[in-house]
Amino acid sequence: MENITQLKALLGVPKNIVITTHRNPDGDAIGSSLGLYHFLNKGGHTVRMITPSEYPENFSWMPEIEKMVVYDIDPEYSQELVEKADIIFCLDFNALDRIDKLGDLIEPTKCHKVMIDHHLYPEGFADFLLSDTTASSTCELIVDFIHLLGMESDLDVKIGECLFTGIITDTGSFRYSTSAKLYRIVGELVERGVDDYKLQDLINNSMKExxxxxxxxxxxxxxxxxxxxxxxxxxxxxxxxxxxxxxxxxxxxxxxxxxxxxxxxxxxxxxxxxxxxxxxxxxxxxxxxxxxxxxxxxxxxxxxxxxxxxxxxxxxxxxxxxxxxxxxxxxxxxxxx
Known part of the structure; x- marks a missing residue:
């Protein structure tokens, strides 16, 4: 990520921050949003999360997922949050049309925009870009982002569980999109107290009939x-x-x-x-x-x-x-x- 020093300086003072992700959010979209949400809260920021549409019920166990604002349900409050934002983080999508009408609200804003994503061909709307198509997931890139800020000591169990969840779901429980770097990252998360067995059970063994x-x-x-x-x-x-x-x-x-x-x-x-x-x-x-x-x-x-x-x-x-x-x-x- 270029100009990381400038972004770190911006985050050095409490800000109004909005985190958004794509329509029909999956485990990586939800995990990266919640992981970044808990991380930024530690810095004293006022952080809100907005998703274009509702999240799947099988992720309802994730910490503070109920605080996600759903644009489809409350477009007026979503607009209010976007208009007040100093910084908007765009996670797990590479173009504003991936967030539908929410993208129309974000595009004209003058606030700083940060894109963290692993899809091909990112659009150029963001002021700060962390993009790596070789990454397994956006959750992997959130770990990279925290390291780039030099704040890895803030990676606690709650943040780690959110990020590990997105890594599990986007790699199919480590069946694809893996790398030596990814295994080092998940090793770090386990060392910090993440219970990977518990997460695998919550994600994969919670089906209904x-x-x-x-x-x-x-x-x-x-x-x-x-x-x-x-x-x-x-x-x-x-x-x-x-x-x-x-x-x-x-x-x-x-x-x-x-x-x-x-x-x-x-x-x-x-x-x-x-x-x-x-x-x-x-x-x-x-x-x-x-x-x-x-x-x-x-x-x-x-x-x-x-x-x-x-x-x-x-x-x-x-x-x-x-x-x-x-x-x-x-x-x-x-x-x-």
Whole structure:
């Protein structure tokens, strides 16, 4: 991060700070927001968190998550907080359109803006930028940020648990996007008192009965394997959403089950939601799904985890996805796992 000295000086005096993250926040978005929130509170700042939409219920155990302001529920209070902010931290997104109407509020403000993110192609709206596409997660970068400030002694258990949570979820419990540096970071967090076993249990072993029944439905009734393209597909219909009472976060992680099949190198989860069809893509090894998401489905993300959307009907979107696969047949066949 360039001009870290200037940012450190700004943070040396208590400020009104807003932390925001992307719509439909996942574990990394929530963990990085809460971790930074608790860290900045130690510096005597007045800190508020705003998310464009509600967070998944399965993260409700995280410390002080209830203090997150949801723009969709309270846009007027969100606007008031943005207008009063001296500094706005933008976490786990690389463009203001990723936070919808909240981005329209933030863009014209004169306050200092800080982006901390690990996605490709960050927009240039921030005054301070910490961007690393090789990082496992934004939570990993928050640890880097605290070290850059020379304030690692402030990393306590509460901050560490939040950041460890985002690292677990964005790496699929350390199955991908790992590095020697990441393991040094999580080792540091454990040394500071983080109970990684407890966190793994809270994150991975807190399903409701309906979650397992939904997974069974996907495996038994909504799975298609395209062997010639080393690709697996799950899909859900609007009726499935009603039958299983699918709420925000209920489908998290299901797409990864396709990658358990030996020769499947790319997995797609295509979900028919009320207004759009959402596409979640995952891959193994050196095959990148980022290009498919960006080029064909107005999305983006990372090499092994990306997403997009379509305004076409589910059947049309499925056909369209299958239609692009011949372009990637050779790359998928040659991909090294």
């Amino acid at each position: 309906k979650h397992l029944r939904l997974l069974g439905h996907c495996l038994n009734n909504r799975m298609e394997i395209l062997e010639e393209y080393n690709t697996g597909i799950f899909y859900l219909t609007k009726q499935d959403y009603e039958d299983f009472d699918i709420q925000r976060g209920d489908t998290e992680g299901i797409v990864n089950y396709l990658l358990k099949i030996k020769n499947v190198k790319m997995a797609a989860f295509i979900m028919e939601q009320p207004k759009i069809v959402k596409i979640s893509l995952r891959s193994k090894g050196d095959f990148s799904v980022q290009e498919i998401a960006q080029k064909h489905f107005k999305g983006g993300g990372h090499k092994n985890a990306s997403g997009g959307f379509s305004f076409q009907p589910l059947e049309t979107t499925l056909k369209r996805f299958k239609g692009v696969l011949p372009q990637y047949r050779d790359k998928l066949a040659a991909a090294v796992i």
